[in-house]
């Protein structure tokens with residue numbers, strides 16, 4: 001009895017194992033076939049999906065730049081900027097909300113985005129945006145951080161308006177900022193020597209990168225004259241970056257820029273050097289390059305060296 005029962009159990013057990021194995025093999029084969037088939041369809045669809053994400057990433061450059069420009073425009077209309085990175089991120093988030101709705105309409109893709117950071121970079125001419133993006137379309141998904149560099153060339157210089165508020169007599173046309181007596185008043189408040197030299201000073205408004213590089217050649221021929229005429233900006237470790245300029249910082253830890261403020265004066269006394277980070281932060285003195293020129297720059301020795309100009313002090 002027992003041996004017959006055992007034999008029966010063995011046969012039943014073996015059959016069960018065989019049946020289960022067979023079912024597993026069938027499932028595996030069917031799945032593999034499905035997988036191969038859907039992979040072909042997916043590769044076409046995912047190319048399209050990838051294109052949409054790339055397209056979205058490309059748009060970030062202009063959207064980021066527009067967001068910075070909007071923040072600067074607020075500053076030019078007497079709005080103080082406390083945290084430029086946070087405020088620009090907020091503006092960009094608003095813009096992306098519209099763009100996401102547009103993409104849903106156009107491509108049937110569901111995008112959720114959030115600006116992670118707005119950062120200064122190792123060049124003063126670019127601002128880095130990082131945006132966390134989650135996207136779904138049919139069964140495809142993207143979840144990652146998109147990065148984009150936006151140029152600040154061609155935007156307005158925020159620093160003068162951040163330092164000397166709009167109601168305090170500062171104005172501009174399409175390319176120059178005019179200080180009237182406000183910059184002299186600002187320097188008086190900061191105990192600068194011969195602050196009167198900066199009555200009627202002006203400075204370039206639009207950020208343009210100086211092409212005369214290396215800068216030490218500014219002393220050659222008409223180079224300085226051309227640079228001043230065009231209102232070019234220069235790279236500078238001591239000068240502040242665009243994002244810190246918005247916050248009214250004359251200097252910052254990031255790689256920044258500097259520009260010459262143009263004095264317009266008969267006074268020849270030693271006074272603050274006319275480089276903007278010196279005027280708005282360091283306030284050390286310089287001398288007129290040419291005492292007989294009413295529009296002469298007033299420069300300290302180290303900036304003369306940087307631009308290849310002869311320091312007036314050396315000539316007596």
Ligand SMILES: [Zn+2]
Pocket residue numbers: 210211212218227232233234
């Ligand atoms: Zn230059």
Ligand SMILES: [Zn+2]
Pocket residue numbers: 120240241242243244245252253254255
């Ligand atoms: Zn900075």
